[in-house]
Amino acid sequence: MKDFLATFKHDTWVMPYLRKYKKLLALTLFLGLMTFFCGSALMFNSGYLISKAARHPYNILMIYVPIVLTRAFGIGRPAFRYAERITSHNWVLRIVSDFRKKLYQAVEKHAVAIRQNFQTGDVLSILADDIDHIENLYLRTVFPTVIAWLMTLIIVIALGYFSWWFGLLMLLMLGLVVVVMPLWSVLINGARESQSRQLQQGFYTQLTDAVMGLGDWLIAGRQGDFYERQTKPIKEIAALRRQDHQFQWWRDFTIQMIFGIICLALLIWSSFYWTSNAASSNWIAAFVLSVFPLVDALQSVSQGVSEWPSYQRSIRRVNDLDTTPADEHDQTTLTEPVQMLRVADLSFQYSADNHAIFSGLNLTLKAGEKLALLGPSGTGKSTLLKLILGDLIPDQGTVQLNDVPVTRLQNERARLFGVLDQQPYLFNTTIMNNVRMGNLNATDEQVKTALKAVELDALIATLPDGYETVVEEGGARFSGGERQRLALARILLQDAPIIILDEPTVSLDPITEAHLLATVFRVLHDKTILWVTHHLAGIEHVDQVRFLEDGQFDMAGTPQKLYATTPRFKRLYDLDQGHDTPNEEV
Amino acid sequence: MFDPALFKLPGMRRVTVILSLLAVVEGICIVLQAYYLSVAIVGLWHLHSLATIVRPMLFFALAWTGRQLLVVIKNRLMYPLVEKTTGDLRKQVMQKLYRLGPGYVAKTGTGNVVTTALEGIDKVQTYLMLVVIKVVDMMVIPWIVLIYIAWLRWREALFLLAIFPLIIIFMIILGYAAQAKADKQYVGYQRMSNHFVDTLRGLPTLKQLGLSKRYANNVYQVSEGYRQQTMAVIKIAMLSTFALDFFTTLSIAVVAVFLGFGLINGTITLLPALVILVLSPDYFLPLRTFANDYHATLNGKNAFTAVQEMLALPVATDRQQLGEAPLDWHEDSTLSLQAVDFKYDDTVSQPALSKLTLTAHGYQRIGIIGASGSGKSTLINLLGGFLTPVADQGEIQVNGQTVSHLSQQAWQQSFFYIPQSPYLFHATLAENIAFYQPQASQTAIEQAANKAGLTAWIQTLPDGLATPIGEGSRGVSGGQAQRIALARAFLDDSRKILLFDEPTAHLDIETEAELKTTILPVLQDHLVFFATHRLHWINQMDYVLVMDHGQIVEQGTPAELAEHDGAYVRLRDEMVGAI
Structure with missing residues (x-):
C-alpha cells in the first residue's frame, strides 16, 4: 500500500489526466455502470415477469410493464456496452495524444544524451511501450474496477433499503470479491512478477546471445552446449507459468464459490423477508437471478488489478523523466556574421572519478577554414563536438563564436551549425518533406536545386514517384551514400555558417566515400568545416589536420606539411592509399 | 479458428476426448444447478418454509461446486500438455535455428528470430490453453443445455437453436466489414502509429535542424489524427461484439416474454419456465467467452503458424560428406570451386554469385576485393558454409572429394571466421577468448590474449580476464573486439583456415595500423581468405580475386594483375579517389 502511494506521490502522468477530460471520463463510467445494471436488471425483471405471470393475472396488462422493461433492458445492455467501449477508447486515445506530446518534450531536452546511449532504439521503444501500458491501465484496470465498485455500492444500498443487516452481509461478501481478492492477487502477483521479469530478461539476453553468436556456435561445433544452455531457462519459465496459472484457476474458483454462497444467502434471506404473501414472493426469483450477470463484471477486477505491478513500472519510468522546462534566461543571439570558432x-x-578528457585544449578556426580531426576511438573526438555544440558544458575554459560562449547561443544553434553525422535520420515521409526540414520556408524549386547540387536529381528522376517518393523507415529505401546525400541537401537548405561532419563516411565503401567527400567539399566550399574522420581518405580537401591523442593535439598542420615532415602521418596516409611494404613498422 | 495442425500434436487427441467428456459432465452440472435453484425459488414462491428447500439448496450448491471444479480440472488436465508442447516447441525452434545457421538469421533479422522463439511461443501457449478448452466447451455445452430445454418445451429450444447460427453469421459479416475498413486505412494507419517512435528516433536530427521544439505540436496533431482513424475502425470493429451482445441478451428477453405468455395461458408451469430462464444465459456463455478471447487466439494462431513454418524450412543435409572430425589441412590440401552458382531466393533468375571458379591450396593467402555489393561477403559466407549453393550446378571439391556444399561439419570445424564486428558473448573475457576451446587452461588463454595484444587493456579492467563483456556489460571497442577474435585463433592452432570479412572496415586508420601488426603473424601457415576494401592488405596477399556483380572478373597474383590494365587496376584507381 505504501508502495502504491509512493508511486503517485510525485505523479505527473496518471492523476492529472483523470481530472482532464472529466466529463468524458464520467460518461465512460456511467455507460459502464449502465451496461452491468441493464444486464442484472434484465434477469431481475425476467424473474419477476415469469413469477408474476405464473400467478395467472386476469389481465395481460398486469405484466405489460415488465414485458416492456425486459425488452428495454435487453436492448439497453448491448447498446450501453457498445457506447461505453467507444467512449472509453476515445478518452484513452485523447490521453495518449497528450502523453505523446509530453513524452516527446521530456525526451527532446535530452535528445543528444539519448543518442549517446548504445541502445537508443530500445530506450525509446520502451518509453513508447510505457505509454501503451498506461493506456491499458485505464482500460483493463481502472475502468472495470471503478465500475465494479460503483455496482457493488448500488447493490448494497438497494438491499440495505430492504434490510440493513442483509445489505451489510452483501457488502462483506462482494467486498471479498472486489477488494480482498484483487489485493491478494496483486500481492501474490507482485512478488512473482519481478521474478518472472528477471527470468524473462535473462532468457531474452541468452537467446539474443545465442542468435547473434550463432555463427560461432556452429563453427565451434558446440551443438550440445548450445542446446543445453536453453534447457534451464525454458524449465524455469515453465515452472513459473505453472504457478501463475494454478493461482488464477483457484482464485477464480474461490470467487465463483463466493457467488454460490451469495445465491444461497439470497434464498435464505428471501425465505424470511419475501414470503409474507404471494405478491411479494414474486420478487424472490428476481433477486436470485440478478446475481448471475454480475459474476462476469466483478470477477474480472482481480485479473485487472493483478496486472498493476507491470503498470507501476511504466508509471515510475515516465515519472522519472525530467519534465521541467529548460532554463533559458541566459540565452542571447549572435548579430554579426561568424568570424571565428575558438576553443580556449x-x-x-565526465565525472570527478573519471579521468580528464581534455585539459587546457586550444583550437581556433577562422571563417571558411576546413579542419580534419583524427584520433583513435575513445580519445574524445565526439566529446569535443558536443562541447562545441553546447550539449556539454566545459569544466574550465570556453567555446566561443566570435566572443560569445556557445552555451548562450543554444536557441540559435540550428542557424549557426549544420551537422552531418554517421547516420543522419530520415523520417518516414517523402524526399521533398525530408529535405525541406532544413528550411521549412524553402520553395519546391530550392529543394530541387539542393538535391541537384548533391547529385541526386538523376536518381530521383528514375523513381516512379519522383520527389514525392517515401523514404521508408529510417530511409531504408536508399543506400548509405544516398542517405548521406539527402541529409547533405537538407544541410544546404539549412545554410548555417559552420558545418560539423561527424564521421559521415564511416559505413561507406571507399568508392562511395570518395565520391561523397568530393560532393561535400564542393557544395560546402564557402563554409567553415570541422570534420571528424577515422582515416585519411579525402584528407587533401582540408587546410588543417589535427590528431587528438590523450586529450591533446599531437600532430597538427596542413596535410602536405605533415606528409613531408611526419613519418607517422606518411605511413598512415600511405596505408590508406594502399601502399604498405611488409616489414615496415609503425 | 481451430488449426488442424493442433491435432497432430502428440497427446492432443486423447486430451480432447477427455475434455469433451468433462464438458458433458459440466453441461449436466449446469442443468442440475439450474434445476435445483429453480426448485428452491419455486418452493419459496409457493410460500413454503426454508426447511422445505434445504435439499434443493444443497443440491444446487453441489452442482455449482462441481461445475466450478470441472473448470479447474479441465485446466489442470490441459496444462501439462500445453507446457510440454510449448517446451518442446522452444527446443525444436532452437535446434532448428542451429541447423539453419547464421544465413537464416541474417535474412530474418535477429529481432524477429528472438521474438518468434520467445514471445511467439508465449502466444502459442496462451492460444493452446484457451482455444482447445473453449472450442470443446462451445461444441458440447450449448447442446446439452439445449436438449434439456427442448425436453421441457420445444418452442423456446427451437428459437434458441435458430438464433445461434444467426449470431455467428452477423459476427462474421461485421468482422469482415471491420476488416475491410481497417484494410482500407491500413497504410496511413500504420504510418501514424509508427510516427511517434520514428519521431523520437529522429530527435537528434530534429534538434540539429532546429525543429525539435515546434515538432511537439506535430506529435500531438498526428496522434489526434491517429485517434480519429482508430475510432473510425473501432466503431465498426466493436459492432461484431455488439451483434453478439444484442442477439444474446435480446434472445433472453424474448424467451422471458414467451415464457410469461406461456404461464398466463397455462401451457407451462413456473418450475420449467424458471429453469429455462436460468439456463438460457448459460446456453450462450461458451460462445461469449470464446468471442471475448478471439483476438488472443488469433494472435496465438498466427504465432503458431509462424513457428510451424520455421520448423518446416529445409536445412542443409549431407553435412558429413567429409566425415565428422576436423580436417587435417596442410600444405598439399586443396579446395576448388568449379562454376558454382548461388541464389538468395529460388524464385529470382539472377544469381547473387555466378560461375565461381577458383582453386585454393595449402597456405595460400587470398585477397578478395570489389566495390560494395559486388559479392565479397556473399562469397565468404558461401565458403563458410553459411549459404548453400544452387544444387546440381558446378562442383565443389575439398582435397579432391566432391561435396554438395561447404556446410560440412568437418570443414566448419577447420576454420575461423572473423567478420567486421566479431560477436562477443555475454560472458567473461576469458570465456569469450576460450569460446572455441572451452577446456583451455588459464595460462593458455593469457598467452593467446598476449599474442593478440590484449594484455595492456586487460590490466586496466577491474577483474582482468574475469571481467564480463558483451551486450549490456562493459563496452569493448571495435579494435579490441577484433583482437579478442584473433586471440581465439591464437588459442586454437589446429584450425588452419581463416576467413576474414572486412575485419578493419570500420576502424580508424591508426587502430587499423596497430591491429595489422597483430594480424600479420596469424596469416602465416594458414589458408587465408581475406575480403577487404582497404587496399594495403593486398600487399600481404599471394593471390587476389576481383569481384564485380557476383562474379570473379579477374584473379591472379597482385603482381600479375597490376601488369595489365584490367578490373584490378581500375578498381585500385577508383578506390584511392582518382576519380
Whole structure:
C-alpha cells in the first residue's frame, strides 16, 4: 500500500489526466455502470415477469410493464456496452495524444544524451511501450474496477433499503470479491512478477546471445552446449507459468464459490423477508437471478488489478523523466556574421572519478577554414563536438563564436551549425518533406536545386514517384551514400555558417566515400568545416589536420606539411592509399 | 479458428476426448444447478418454509461446486500438455535455428528470430490453453443445455437453436466489414502509429535542424489524427461484439416474454419456465467467452503458424560428406570451386554469385576485393558454409572429394571466421577468448590474449580476464573486439583456415595500423581468405580475386594483375579517389 502511494506521490502522468477530460471520463463510467445494471436488471425483471405471470393475472396488462422493461433492458445492455467501449477508447486515445506530446518534450531536452546511449532504439521503444501500458491501465484496470465498485455500492444500498443487516452481509461478501481478492492477487502477483521479469530478461539476453553468436556456435561445433544452455531457462519459465496459472484457476474458483454462497444467502434471506404473501414472493426469483450477470463484471477486477505491478513500472519510468522546462534566461543571439570558432583553454571530465578528457585544449578556426580531426576511438573526438555544440558544458575554459560562449547561443544553434553525422535520420515521409526540414520556408524549386547540387536529381528522376517518393523507415529505401546525400541537401537548405561532419563516411565503401567527400567539399566550399574522420581518405580537401591523442593535439598542420615532415602521418596516409611494404613498422 | 495442425500434436487427441467428456459432465452440472435453484425459488414462491428447500439448496450448491471444479480440472488436465508442447516447441525452434545457421538469421533479422522463439511461443501457449478448452466447451455445452430445454418445451429450444447460427453469421459479416475498413486505412494507419517512435528516433536530427521544439505540436496533431482513424475502425470493429451482445441478451428477453405468455395461458408451469430462464444465459456463455478471447487466439494462431513454418524450412543435409572430425589441412590440401552458382531466393533468375571458379591450396593467402555489393561477403559466407549453393550446378571439391556444399561439419570445424564486428558473448573475457576451446587452461588463454595484444587493456579492467563483456556489460571497442577474435585463433592452432570479412572496415586508420601488426603473424601457415576494401592488405596477399556483380572478373597474383590494365587496376584507381 505504501508502495502504491509512493508511486503517485510525485505523479505527473496518471492523476492529472483523470481530472482532464472529466466529463468524458464520467460518461465512460456511467455507460459502464449502465451496461452491468441493464444486464442484472434484465434477469431481475425476467424473474419477476415469469413469477408474476405464473400467478395467472386476469389481465395481460398486469405484466405489460415488465414485458416492456425486459425488452428495454435487453436492448439497453448491448447498446450501453457498445457506447461505453467507444467512449472509453476515445478518452484513452485523447490521453495518449497528450502523453505523446509530453513524452516527446521530456525526451527532446535530452535528445543528444539519448543518442549517446548504445541502445537508443530500445530506450525509446520502451518509453513508447510505457505509454501503451498506461493506456491499458485505464482500460483493463481502472475502468472495470471503478465500475465494479460503483455496482457493488448500488447493490448494497438497494438491499440495505430492504434490510440493513442483509445489505451489510452483501457488502462483506462482494467486498471479498472486489477488494480482498484483487489485493491478494496483486500481492501474490507482485512478488512473482519481478521474478518472472528477471527470468524473462535473462532468457531474452541468452537467446539474443545465442542468435547473434550463432555463427560461432556452429563453427565451434558446440551443438550440445548450445542446446543445453536453453534447457534451464525454458524449465524455469515453465515452472513459473505453472504457478501463475494454478493461482488464477483457484482464485477464480474461490470467487465463483463466493457467488454460490451469495445465491444461497439470497434464498435464505428471501425465505424470511419475501414470503409474507404471494405478491411479494414474486420478487424472490428476481433477486436470485440478478446475481448471475454480475459474476462476469466483478470477477474480472482481480485479473485487472493483478496486472498493476507491470503498470507501476511504466508509471515510475515516465515519472522519472525530467519534465521541467529548460532554463533559458541566459540565452542571447549572435548579430554579426561568424568570424571565428575558438576553443580556449578547455578542460572537461565526465565525472570527478573519471579521468580528464581534455585539459587546457586550444583550437581556433577562422571563417571558411576546413579542419580534419583524427584520433583513435575513445580519445574524445565526439566529446569535443558536443562541447562545441553546447550539449556539454566545459569544466574550465570556453567555446566561443566570435566572443560569445556557445552555451548562450543554444536557441540559435540550428542557424549557426549544420551537422552531418554517421547516420543522419530520415523520417518516414517523402524526399521533398525530408529535405525541406532544413528550411521549412524553402520553395519546391530550392529543394530541387539542393538535391541537384548533391547529385541526386538523376536518381530521383528514375523513381516512379519522383520527389514525392517515401523514404521508408529510417530511409531504408536508399543506400548509405544516398542517405548521406539527402541529409547533405537538407544541410544546404539549412545554410548555417559552420558545418560539423561527424564521421559521415564511416559505413561507406571507399568508392562511395570518395565520391561523397568530393560532393561535400564542393557544395560546402564557402563554409567553415570541422570534420571528424577515422582515416585519411579525402584528407587533401582540408587546410588543417589535427590528431587528438590523450586529450591533446599531437600532430597538427596542413596535410602536405605533415606528409613531408611526419613519418607517422606518411605511413598512415600511405596505408590508406594502399601502399604498405611488409616489414615496415609503425 | 481451430488449426488442424493442433491435432497432430502428440497427446492432443486423447486430451480432447477427455475434455469433451468433462464438458458433458459440466453441461449436466449446469442443468442440475439450474434445476435445483429453480426448485428452491419455486418452493419459496409457493410460500413454503426454508426447511422445505434445504435439499434443493444443497443440491444446487453441489452442482455449482462441481461445475466450478470441472473448470479447474479441465485446466489442470490441459496444462501439462500445453507446457510440454510449448517446451518442446522452444527446443525444436532452437535446434532448428542451429541447423539453419547464421544465413537464416541474417535474412530474418535477429529481432524477429528472438521474438518468434520467445514471445511467439508465449502466444502459442496462451492460444493452446484457451482455444482447445473453449472450442470443446462451445461444441458440447450449448447442446446439452439445449436438449434439456427442448425436453421441457420445444418452442423456446427451437428459437434458441435458430438464433445461434444467426449470431455467428452477423459476427462474421461485421468482422469482415471491420476488416475491410481497417484494410482500407491500413497504410496511413500504420504510418501514424509508427510516427511517434520514428519521431523520437529522429530527435537528434530534429534538434540539429532546429525543429525539435515546434515538432511537439506535430506529435500531438498526428496522434489526434491517429485517434480519429482508430475510432473510425473501432466503431465498426466493436459492432461484431455488439451483434453478439444484442442477439444474446435480446434472445433472453424474448424467451422471458414467451415464457410469461406461456404461464398466463397455462401451457407451462413456473418450475420449467424458471429453469429455462436460468439456463438460457448459460446456453450462450461458451460462445461469449470464446468471442471475448478471439483476438488472443488469433494472435496465438498466427504465432503458431509462424513457428510451424520455421520448423518446416529445409536445412542443409549431407553435412558429413567429409566425415565428422576436423580436417587435417596442410600444405598439399586443396579446395576448388568449379562454376558454382548461388541464389538468395529460388524464385529470382539472377544469381547473387555466378560461375565461381577458383582453386585454393595449402597456405595460400587470398585477397578478395570489389566495390560494395559486388559479392565479397556473399562469397565468404558461401565458403563458410553459411549459404548453400544452387544444387546440381558446378562442383565443389575439398582435397579432391566432391561435396554438395561447404556446410560440412568437418570443414566448419577447420576454420575461423572473423567478420567486421566479431560477436562477443555475454560472458567473461576469458570465456569469450576460450569460446572455441572451452577446456583451455588459464595460462593458455593469457598467452593467446598476449599474442593478440590484449594484455595492456586487460590490466586496466577491474577483474582482468574475469571481467564480463558483451551486450549490456562493459563496452569493448571495435579494435579490441577484433583482437579478442584473433586471440581465439591464437588459442586454437589446429584450425588452419581463416576467413576474414572486412575485419578493419570500420576502424580508424591508426587502430587499423596497430591491429595489422597483430594480424600479420596469424596469416602465416594458414589458408587465408581475406575480403577487404582497404587496399594495403593486398600487399600481404599471394593471390587476389576481383569481384564485380557476383562474379570473379579477374584473379591472379597482385603482381600479375597490376601488369595489365584490367578490373584490378581500375578498381585500385577508383578506390584511392582518382576519380
